[in-house]
Amino acid sequence: MYQTIVIGGGPSGLMAAISASEQGGRVLLIDKKDQLGRKLQISGGGRCNVTNRLPYEEIIKHIPGNGKFLYSAFNTFDNESIISYFEGKGVKLKEEDNGRMFPVSNNAKDVVQTLLSHLRDNQVDIKTNLKVNQLVMEAGRITGVETDRGTFVCRSVIIATGGKSVPQTGSTGDGYEFAMQAGHTITDLFPTEVPITSNEPFIRSKVLQGLSLQNVALSVLRKNGKPAITHQMDMLFTHFGISGPAALRCSQFVYKEQQRQKKQAIQMTIDCFPDESLHALTQRVTKILKDNPDKAIKNSLRGLVHERFLLFLLERTGIDETTNYHHLKREDLTTFLNSLKQFTLTVNGTLPIDKAFVTGGGVSIKEIQPATMQSKLHDNLFFCGEVLDIHGYTGGYNITSALVTGYVAGLNAQKAAL
Template sequence: MYQTIVIGGGPSGLMAAISASAQGGKVLLIDKKDKLGRKLQISGGGRCNVTNRLPYEEIIKHIPGNGKFLYSAFNTFDNESIIAYFEKRGVKLKEEDNGRMFPVSNNAKDVVDTLLNNLRDNQVEIKTNLAVNHLILDGDTIIGVDTERGVFHCQSVIIATGGKSVPQTGSTGDGYRFAEQAGHTITELFPTEVPITSSEPFIKSKVLQGLSLQNVALSVLRKNGKPAITHQMDMLFTHFGVSGPAALRCSQFVYKEQQRQKKQDIQMTIDAFPEESLHDLTRRVQEMLKESPDKSIKNSLKGLVHERYLLFLLERAGIEETTSYHHLKRDALSTFIASLKQFQFTVNGTLSIEKAFVTGGGVSVKEIHPATMQSKLHDNLFFCGEVLDIHGYTGGYNITSALVTGYVAGLNAQKAALL
């Protein structure tokens, strides 16, 4: 008999087991893979963006999928608690752009090892390479879990199995099945933080493939042509569509607009000069052209934007790159400058949920107590991490959510078990 069983050895599951075991009693952590913390190990390009130091309001803003649900949990354990937890155990952290926190060593292994050492210090029993088949219920009470190697009884269960993204780490959606068995609602699952796909001729021809644009404003348009969301970051053209930070952040809004507009094709725009008005940009371009009126427009505007993007937009405006300012038609120039500010193109979706960094949707947070992560349907069932319908942008926000909800779930599950 265990006080608490944690299913899943990702960031939320590790923290849940640590938090639970700190209260005393017996805790069992089960994971179907051979190694714990696989997703942490590869996060942040192997450096592990362990949290974000921005204020609460900013963190919530960067978790567009039910971020407000985390306010109560932050009262117990927050981003500063995460920083203190690791630094107290010898993992010094450093702050990079936009509040992102990384280990000074730039090695995710230091983060994972700290959590694993804490588990051992707290004498958490660990069973890897073990798949859970289903929960065992006695009426409304969960009394244990059935696994490939038999039944394990407990007084509290924490489901920390992750979503369906990055399935090689073990996140294959098992937790949704367990949640449904217990009567919980699973909101529609969809990929977030994922590259966007397009069938535009210029994408198919690969004319811009591999081209990266810096600090552009990428927007997803509503049916009325107004932006549903805009992200000003870097982006990348690929052989199947667009990727890079701005595209990843826009991806969930492509999905949402497809649902809202009840159509597959959605319009997006790129503003290559988000800090400059159309009027000011027009004046600047005209001045560049007037400085060398006999030169080809390609040479006159050298350095304005990346050469491949410049030639691409000139061609779309019907302007030959060898044309000089003297021979330039006013309408064509206006069309070209307008495309620098608003190049519109059609997208038709995203890559699959398995290729996404984060899963959108999950166990409905309406059925979870936000201060404890306890199920509203079963007193001794708790949820944490990506299995919940909570999703944020990359930048430490999802790991923050996982560690915070994991700590709170573990604390309250073990307290309930020890009563």
């Protein structure tokens, strides 16, 4: 007999098992893979972005998928708690751009080993290479879990199985099946933090493949042409569409606009000079051209934007790159300048969920107690991490959500079981 069984050995499951074991009693952690903490080990490019030090309000803004649900949990365990936890265990952290927190060693293994050592110190039973097939329910109450190697009996269960993104880490959607078995609703699942696809001729021809644009404003447009979201970051043209930080952050809004507009094709725009008005840009470019009236336009404007993009926009506008200011038509210059401020492209979706960094959708938060992570349908069932319908941008926000909800779920599941 265990007090609590945690299904899933990702960041939320590890923290849930630790938190539960701190209350006393027997805790069992089950994972179907042979190695715990796989997702943590590859996060942040192998450096592990453990959390973010921004204030609550900023963290919530960076978790557009139901981030407000976390406010109650933050009262128990928050981003500063995460920092204190790891530093208290000897893992010194450093703050980088935009509040991102990394181990000073730049090694994710230090983070994973700290969690595993804590589990061992607290005598948590760990079973890897073990697949949970279903929850065991008797008279509507959960009494344990059925696995490939028999049934384990417990007083409470925590589902921490992750989403369906990065499936090589073990996140293949098992938890959704367990949740539905217990009567829970699963909201639509979709990829987030994922490259965006496009069938534009210039994408198919690969003329811009590999081209990176720095500090541009990338927008997803609503049906009325106004931005649903804008992210000012770097982006990259690929052979199938666009990628890079700005595109990844916009990806979930491409999906949402497709649902709202009930059509596949969605418009996006790129503003190469987000901090400069069209009027100011027009004056600046016109002065450059007037000061060099005999030079070819491609030479006069060298350095304005990346040369490949400059030549592409000139050709798209119908301007011969060897044309000088004397022979430049005013309407062509206006069109060119407009394309620098509002280059429009049609996109048709994103890469699939198994190529995404984060899963959108999951167990409906309407059916979860925000202060405890307890199911509203079963008083001994708890959820944490990406299996829930909570998703954020990259930058430490998803791991923060996972560790916070994991800690709170473990604390309250074990209290309920003792």
